[in-house]
Amino acid sequence: MGGEENRQFVKSNFQGSPLDSNYISPNLVDPSKTIIHVQDFSHDVKKLRNSVMSSGHEKGQHTRLLTYEGKEITWEHFKNAVLWDRDVNSRPIYYRISDTHLAPNKAEKMRNHLAEDMLNKEMLHLMEVYQSCLPDGSHLESTIAFLTQTSTLIAIFRDRRPVTSMTDDRLEALKSVHQWFTNWRYRVKSDESVVQGKRAKLLPSTECLDDLDSLVLGFLAVCEKHLSSFPGSHVVPARFNSDVVENHFCQERGLHNGNLTHPNYYTYCATVNAVILGQTSISRGRKSNAGLSVAKPYKFYVDNKNNKRINRDR
Template identity: 40%
Template sequence: MLMHYSNEGKCESKLANHVIQYIFHGITGFRWPFANYPNAQAAPADIFITTWKCIDALYEWGFKPIYLCMDGSSNNRAFLKMHFPENDPLLTKMVASHYKNPLRKMIFIMDPCHLIKKIRNSVLSSGIKVHDQRLLSFESCTIQWQMWIDAYNWDRNTHRFPIHNKLTQEHIFPNNAQKMRNKLAFETLNVDMLHLMKMYRKSLSGEAGQQALSAVIQFLEHSSTLVEFFTDQRPVKDMSDERIMKLSIAYNWYKSWGKKVCQNDTISRRYKSLLTMETREDLDFMYHGIMSLITFCIEVLKTEVVPARLNSDIIENIFCQQRSLYHGPTTHPTYNSYRTSINSVVLGQSLVSRKSNAGGNGAKPFSAEIPTKKLRI
């Protein structure tokens, strides 16, 4: 599809190579993809216009949008900051006023699943080899991906039944496509990986070898908290929930890690010793957005929140199905094929999430046959 732009008084036509997809995902589990827009680069200004157009339409249709979840791309972060004074969303805990009606509020959230993948990617690039971009450090100890490789090899070579039986070569040596899979990132940062790393540390001879893994153990203790919370199907019903306290402890650990490194290291070492700046910023946005949403739902709406629903996996699944319909999952469809096949994707999914209390009845294929009359006896 050709997009028409006005650039310094000149009208230009460009082929659309991006699409903005919007899905309504209710707190109760109801979900429906209701709008998509073609564009040339998904600029923050384009996202701003289309997003508020969709929010206004949802209000007209009787829905009440209370939060907006997106991944941590640079354009999405720029769009998010447009809604806050001094471009600092943390001043209002990720709560912004409605663009047209200031009495309405909107909570912005960075996708937790995308954040966990970015945390894994930062560790994946940490090491002492030539191609490694950083060397994560915590309290005089390093956090290197080679430690994951060593633990994996020790587990496979030592035990007939591996301690972490889900860990595979795809987890340890992911390619570009596998780096996008949530499952692979979760299983390298969860409690199973933490248990494996503790068992591997016990197998090392000498205090020096065991001390070298102390930073990795602490890192996995808090990364596993993130994975456990955002994959939990149990609803959060009050702010005193133990899981919220654990989430706060994990967030504060990441913040204290950043403060210690910033106080002790130079600017050149600071970049390589920490997670990427974008990842740390997304962590702030995600935590404060999640806390504001849970507080609003419990105290104002008087309803519970299921943490496993607070992500943008639905949109990722739609994109994967769209790619698979034409020329395999590694190719991108044109917008013409995207908009004509969206109905096939919708009918292939369930209208109500199986995680909701309304059941998991899937959408049945459309039938043009005349229903048979029931016999009366």
């Protein structure tokens, strides 16, 4: 998930703050069961990368100045490390980084790998080597601390090894990452030496940090619930994402008039049933629906009349 509409939907399932309930709410259809609300991992990584990209001193270009324990975390640190690597080393330490990573356009900012490449363990290693080669690299300490957390997050959620027990070391590492960001937010918010209106500029956006809370706490809750309900089962972190839902939405939107279609209620009913009846996630090397049991379409009931679409071209 992502976007303000999705956040409002999550909040609508709780009486107070979702964080107070660890993003776990009763099922509105069956209150005896619970629903865990989790933001998508790739969405969170892009938000963290974008927060760093907006951190700096240039007016008009940078809107934040991320600061941890009195030292800055800026996009300039990342650029300088990459340019130093290119200029000094005949065989770059981190060869994968391109100019697109350093200055992505609006479309490229949506590419998952461009964000992950800038916040993973390889970038952490490059930043540490770059720091050691400077006469005084103390200004990079907070950037390295930040990369230590993001690289751990990426390594866990790209790990294909299954989680089979709540004693898995990766779950403890996730808790540590979450605690680091929580402590950072608390320290900045309670720092009376900074004007209250400027404190938010020293952190990633509130939405970004809330989404990170949802991701980590939600994943931990899913592991606990799934492993306790189904002994002997497992959860694979690398497969924990919203790709299935997004693919379903893309198929719905692409059925009529291209992907720019904004369907109303009735066209949505038709497309969602068409996807259910005609598609399958299993490739059989022939007709996708051949030999399969017939899917049951959704039944939609609405008492009120559908609102007419407003023609905004007038």
